[in-house]
Amino acid sequence: MPVVQLNAVSLHYDRDKVLDEISFSVSEGEYVVILGASGCGKTSLLRMIAGLVSPSSGTIFLAGRDATRIAPRHRDVALVPQHDGLYPHLSIGRSIGMAIRDRVTRSEQRLRILDAAQKVGLEAYLDRLPEQLSGGQLRRAAVAKAIARRAAVRLLDEPLSAIDANLRFQIEKDLVSLHHQSSGVTLHVTHDGAEAMRLATRVAVVENGKIAQVDTPDRLRANPATPGVAAALGRSELITVPVRRVDDAWIGGDGQRVSGPEAPVGASATLAYFEEHLVDQSGDAASASSTRWLDRQRNATVDHDRLLWFLP
């Protein structure tokens, strides 16, 4: 039984359709990264799973139960919002406690607050106000709040945004180890493809309000379904070049012949590549080789068999 299951869920804000018939499920133990460009609807998707917005249509199941109309506090879900969700006038310890105050006894609250703070290395900061913490410590405190809740579904909205590279590496490790120490699932939203590739057991790529593709990082990178998915995966310099099928060959805009999949004469395709598939930067070498494709504008050379093809 999936821990989270969305069936044809759509969301409108007034007349604007933000999410369009999203269906996917997340099984016990999975760390799913929801990846997509700014404004594609990632936060809305998390907020819907948390119950903070209601879908316009479709159903949401949590642990096999129809939770579509269940209030947020009755869902076994913890959300780390994009902007911390800490209370500016409360100490970090009390902010963490707010996540569980109706759920457990006072003594259990104290134990859980300390345990969560220890897990993110903030036990010495529990008496401070949010304004007395650094940006990275604030993100950790927000994660601690979700840990204290011990929910089966942990929803992290851009937990690594505005964090410098060293700290980011550390917090990424913390997030993964916390995931492994806990039962349930983690759904982590980001627009950073490299982050998704490092953390996810599966990545769901959101494009124009739909899930364009869901798969393991390796399989996505080997076989992205759309140019948008290939672009979202990141750690890549990715360009597209229109090519046309003429007789038995593909011909690029500059007359270059490129070997690729079968298609009808006159068909038009797009090809792309990932940065790691660049074989050298020398135009001469490329033009001498019929197995390499050359993008003269970028001085980029890629083996034909590594090029990604997108046929309409």
Ligand SMILES: Nc1ncnc2c1ncn2[C@@H]1O[C@H](COP(=O)(O)OP(=O)(O)OP(=O)(O)O)[C@@H](O)[C@H]1O
């Ligand atoms: N409460 C709201 N009312 C109306 N429109 C909204 C509301 N919240 C979000 N939107 C719009 O819905 C779209 C999706 O927003 P959302 O925050 O879900 O995107 P996102 O992918 O998380 O973006 P980002 O990566 O920039 O945080 C955007 O066009 C946004 O302007």
